[in-house]
Amino acid sequence: MRLVKEWFAALCSTHSILPRLAFRRRTLEEELQEAMLRGSLRKTFGGFDVLCLGLGVLIGSGWAQFTGTAGVYAGPALIISVVTSGVVALLAGICYAELCVEFPVSGGAFSYVMITFGELAGFLTVASLVLEYVTGMALVARGFSTYLARLFNEGAAFFRLGPETVGGGQYDVMALSIVLVITAVMTLGMRESAFITTYTTVLKIALLLVVCIVGFTASQWSNMEPFLSPAFEEDGIFLGASIMFFSYVGFDALGMAAEEVKNINHIPWAIVGSITASGVLYFMLAFCLVLMTAPNISCPYSEYLSSLRRLNFITVFDAVDRGYMAYVVAAAAVLGSLASLIVGLFSVSRVVMAASRDWLLPPFLARVSPRTQTPVIAQLCLGVVIAVIGMVVNNNAMVPLVSFGALGALWLVCNAMMYRRYIPEVQVSVTRHGTIKATSVGHSLWAAPFRLRMGFSQTTQKVLVWVHMLLLNAICVGLAVYYQVTATQIEDEYVPDPPVTVNGVEQCENLSVEVNHTLATVWWLVSWFCITLSMQFWCPLEYEPSGWHVPRYLMPWLPSTATLLVVFSVAALPNSGYWKIGAYYAGALVFYLLFSLPMSYVKHSRVDFVDDDYTVVELAFIEGTWRPARQALMLTGTTKYGGASTGGATSPGNRSIDLKGFYPSGSGAVSPALRSVERGFPSGPSGGPSGAMSPATRSVDLRGNYPSTAGATSPGARSVDLRSFYPSSSGIARISGSSSSTAMTRGIGSGGGMTPHSGTTSAVLPMVLEHTSPGGANPPPARTPPRAKSVKSVTSS
Numbered sequence: 001m002r003l004v005k006e007w008f009a010a011l012c013s014t015h016s017i018l019p020r021l022a023f024r025r026r027t028l029e030e031e032l033q034e035a036m037l038r039g040s041l042r043k044t045f046g047g048f049d050v051l052c053l054g055l056g057v058l059i060g061s062g063w064a065q066f067t068g069t070a071g072v073y074a075g076p077a078l079i080i081s082v083v084t085s086g087v088v089a090l091l092a093g094i095c096y097a098e099l100c101v102e103f104p105v106s107g108g109a110f111s112y113v114m115i116t117f118g119e120l121a122g123f124l125t126v127a128s129l130v131l132e133y134v135t136g137m138a139l140v141a142r143g144f145s146t147y148l149a150r151l152f153n154e155g156a157a158f159f160r161l162g163p164e165t166v167g168g169g170q171y172d173v174m175a176l177s178i179v180l181v182i183t184a185v186m187t188l189g190m191r192e193s194a195f196i197t198t199y200t201t202v203l204k205i206a207l208l209l210v211v212c213i214v215g216f217t218a219s220q221w222s223n224m225e226p227f228l229s230p231a232f233e234e235d236g237i238f239l240g241a242s243i244m245f246f247s248y249v250g251f252d253a254l255g256m257a258a259e260e261v262k263n264i265n266h267i268p269w270a271i272v273g274s275i276t277a278s279g280v281l282y283f284m285l286a287f288c289l290v291l292m293t294a295p296n297i298s299c300p301y302s303e304y305l306s307s308l309r310r311l312n313f314i315t316v317f318d319a320v321d322r323g324y325m326a327y328v329v330a331a332a333a334v335l336g337s338l339a340s341l342i343v344g345l346f347s348v349s350r351v352v353m354a355a356s357r358d359w360l361l362p363p364f365l366a367r368v369s370p371r372t373q374t375p376v377i378a379q380l381c382l383g384v385v386i387a388v389i390g391m392v393v394n395n396n397a398m399v400p401l402v403s404f405g406a407l408g409a410l411w412l413v414c415n416a417m418m419y420r421r422y423i424p425e426v427q428v429s430v431t432r433h434g435t436i437k438a439t440s441v442g443h444s445l446w447a448a449p450f451r452l453r454m455g456f457s458q459t460t461q462k463v464l465v466w467v468h469m470l471l472l473n474a475i476c477v478g479l480a481v482y483y484q485v486t487a488t489q490i491e492d493e494y495v496p497d498p499p500v501t502v503n504g505v506e507q508c509e510n511l512s513v514e515v516n517h518t519l520a521t522v523w524w525l526v527s528w529f530c531i532t533l534s535m536q537f538w539c540p541l542e543y544e545p546s547g548w549h550v551p552r553y554l555m556p557w558l559p560s561t562a563t564l565l566v567v568f569s570v571a572a573l574p575n576s577g578y579w580k581i582g583a584y585y586a587g588a589l590v591f592y593l594l595f596s597l598p599m600s601y602v603k604h605s606r607v608d609f610v611d612d613d614y615t616v617v618e619l620a621f622i623e624g625t626w627r628p629a630r631q632a633l634m635l636t637g638t639t640k641y642g643g644a645s646t647g648g649a650t651s652p653g654n655r656s657i658d659l660k661g662f663y664p665s666g667s668g669a670v671s672p673a674l675r676s677v678e679r680g681f682p683s684g685p686s687g688g689p690s691g692a693m694s695p696a697t698r699s700v701d702l703r704g705n706y707p708s709t710a711g712a713t714s715p716g717a718r719s720v721d722l723r724s725f726y727p728s729s730s731g732i733a734r735i736s737g738s739s740s741s742t743a744m745t746r747g748i749g750s751g752g753g754m755t756p757h758s759g760t761t762s763a764v765l766p767m768v769l770e771h772t773s774p775g776g777a778n779p780p781p782a783r784t785p786p787r788a789k790s791v792k793s794v795t796s797s
């Protein structure tokens, strides 16, 4: 009730909170804190598992369902389409991989964009990802049903029953059932699902190799002529590529596994490896497909369109007397869809969980099951939604939706990656050794001398970066829109009326919009090149992550090219889906304004700030739940640390979280993370469902991510143990403590170090802020990241 009132009050003041919250950025520390308090996810995946996860989601049933469709548009040039879309995926994947290592949290693209561009952009990313995954999974489920029927020697419609539904099909009961079954298996825990994924992936790749080998034995080189499809010519390559992109979609799933991998550094390699490996496979598949097929150059339009539906591996193998291959193709597609569904359901539930943690989506979706340590409620809800869509919607028109969602999210990710490298702010990251590293401002790398020579201030530089990035994106969008308007397009339902005939034969020409867009396209490309070059000269690189990253000599070319290609791929999509996409995003914005914005305000306004410096929060086990101990001391400065007592709010035992080590005393560098600790909890018994922490998931163990020397804690332990997360070997924080005392005592040693008293009840979160100063000069004091202030102002108003 109280929540509803608060929500309504916030809704009424949308005009004042919108500008403040929509651009409020998170910090990495906040993300990590939220992740810890919510309860840890189980670390299930090793290096090989992650690679299988990648290959599992990438190679679904897309290759079987759409390679032929793309081939009809592109002709034998399909092989170029496959490479083109692979390059788009690879470049975007590299940008994505850099951020995965920087932000090892399970929100994937959502978290990266939220941290870099703020809440509204973050929300749009979630919207894109949900669009991509929900439609993508539904499509894969339908693929499963189709190919399972083939495996039993039945027609594609074998599992479809009942009256006509959306898009002219029938209810696909198999699509429904398989999603529900997988959802059920997944709620048992990730171990089982990872097991299935690994084995089906290996098997499926073996089958695909068989398809290629047999395919090549039936190939005829003469089929490569004419190389371009006569109806679409070179536009067909891009149309084909945009369709083939569906087959590469899904590598973003790997970023969402970040909290569940044993070593975060495996993720970038898995992303690059799985895109490359599946690219090679897709290339071989496409190659043997076109080598087996005489290109359809018969002009009659109706025939042309129907061939759209006929060209696929099974019919083609049939035509070259290798009908038995239908079983191999079907088996590979069935296994592929199975793995793809598992990984897809797995990752979309992580994104939704992350967004619900911020109350951008209903908070109950963030609950983590104490038993399986997976976000069970999110999994169940999404499973049901996807199953129903998969059952009802029978439509190839879903393909553009999937690709659009994926490309939209990747577009923001490429920009986020670029932005972080160029904007001179304190850059916070977790080093390989588990320390938090704050790279100070103004220590540019190779471009620094240039900037110094030009005498740029930081503000000037910021403005320059913004201008360049905005121009760059504008040019990409400009090119895309121009291309979309002028390129040859085909819509599924379009039948020329009356048909254009010459000597009684329908003509293909009526498909093409006869515009010569080559010249103008070249100009767009030249502008893109110039702006990137200018960015390289005028915007010095400010920051280089310590983990896996794009080498500096590829900046800004790599993310800039990725942005160009990603935006262009959107334009190349068959245009029948645009109004649906528009409607979806309009709906998402309305949802943001009516629900997410007020709710996120409510969540943040429940934060108690004492002042901008220190707020210490303790958790106490009260009435069966973990809550912030209301009487916790709000310490407002280092001098007050010594010997303060907690006011008795904590219960006996090792149940409280003491964050004193988190903030090195006297350093002046205060991280805002502490505030998020408190924010993660409802402030009172009526706090409503909290995305924060369920009682049984009290331990935080992120050690797997960060190699450490300490032994493992058991998941059931109730204290937050971040010792190895922020190792004490740095000499700044040391931990000792016994859990026998109920009293909390605080002691901060001199010189930024901390000497806990023996009566300390709890584990400690020591955080080490290291200054990195490549220039060798004295590091300037790290600043409090700007958002701390903005949150404060939100609260106080």
Ligand SMILES: NC(=[NH2+])NCCC[C@H](N)C(=O)O
Binding pocket: 057, 058, 059, 060, 061, 062, 063, 132, 133, 136, 137, 140, 246, 247, 248, 249, 250, 340, 344, 402
């Ligand atoms: N996240 C997703 N949209 N996953 C769907 C992945 C489809 C997969 N690439 C395929 O070829 O079937």
